[in-house]
Amino acid sequence: MEAGNYTEISEFLLLGLSEDPELQPFLFGVLLSMYLVTILGNLLIILAISSDSHLHTPMYFFLSNLSSIDICFTSTIIPKMLLNIQTQSKAISYIGCFIQAYFFMIFAGLDGFLLTVMAYDRYVAICHPLHYLVIMNPWLCGFLVLLCWFIIFWVSLTHILLMRQLSFCVGTEIPHFFCELTQILKVACSDTLINDIFLYVTTALLGVFPFTGILFSYSKIVSSLMRMSSAEGKYKAFSTCGSHLSVVSLYYGTSLGVYLSSAVTHSSLQNSVASVMYTIVTPMLNPFIYSLRNKDVKGALGRLLRQGAPCL
Template structure:
């Protein structure tokens, strides 16, 4: 088949999770429900934190940012999938594919950075409680978020600029429900050596380094907790980390599972199905984890709901 320059390509084909027409209504209903639950749950977390002055602390400032990023993260992939199922059209434009790829990397990378910053916040709160308000001041919190956005914007833009130089065959089929960088690189006709190297470097920067920071923070936290004489104080201090640890385990566990399964099975279809867990399920479960495992959020949520009920 003759290769064409990317300037001649108008669209790709997203094959989705299944090509069986009988399954399309079921997939549409399931993913629409999951999307609505994710958006409503994360919006509720943001509204609860913003409306309760007791939650105006660094930990909940980062949590509200995480909820916002999760809404954007799931919207980047699921909305296009729902449109394609509803219209029975698998096409995605070349520019649309690059745009989806860019924002998927942006919001996925921000999830990594935010989880790392939240681990650092817990490290300071438990290991240096007397200096917590001085270290985690509003200026530093805002600066950490700003730096994270700048880094991830630049890294994602670099990947897109490297993608533009590649060539693809007309009618290229992507065996996924969204334009995922690694999957699209496999379909390129031209040499992807530079792209592959930049992908490995980005994975180290966006995954390995943040995860190392999280593990280091919690190793210091555990060390400090073991030195506490009071068992009750030890439990109370560590309980504040429970929700964050659950989200970290879910995010990195599912993401690692996807890449391990793709390396073992070499099945694009199985990889796309497995990726549903960290692209859709994880953002959906985060609000439930923080609302069910966090007493402050549960109390604030209860006050918000009671105020809303009294207004009706």
């Protein structure tokens, strides 16, 4: 089939989480509350890290970047959902849908990359503590973050450029609450073979390599801890990994849940509900995981809130 849009369309229709009119006010309230908690929680983490000189280390530099990305991640999806619920509309413009899909891919990919970089940071801190500040110098930290952005920027852009070659029928409905790449490909009216091949290859590479990097880092960490004679030293060293391991488990666990739910069932509602876990719930929980399991972050948050209290 010849590439190109043989049908000019101006918008898609997002079916959302539910079409029940009675549920819309409830969904609006829940989504708005979760969005505000996500923004506030991640913003507090960023402010606490930037305001406390004790947290100006590579570990917290990566954490502040993760919090910034989580804010952008949810902001790519939830505001449009809230607007559609409030206006009782399912429409999203053709260009708006592609922009949303583009930024969703960027921030979702960056989440996985940053978790891998943070695992490497913990590996260096525990396995090479005497050379930690030399290895994880500001130049390398900045380079790793920029490298993550560079890779995911071009991968996401290629996906969008390939999708621009597809054609879509008027009134196309996307059985999801946002413009997710695989859902867009399913409703295309033209051949998606090239898109599917590129999707499978990039998903394998961008999914397997970061996860393999995390497993490799923690295998080295566990091996190093096993050689320690002091039980207190083992606990202290591994406690710095607790928050990161919790976030990694949440991120990959929910992502795997979405993949399995889409593979096992063809129900768009179940797929959408599963997607809520990693698109909305995970970014909301990350600040709580890092603040509740990390004494340094809790201390910095306490000092930040005490400084702001007189202004209230």
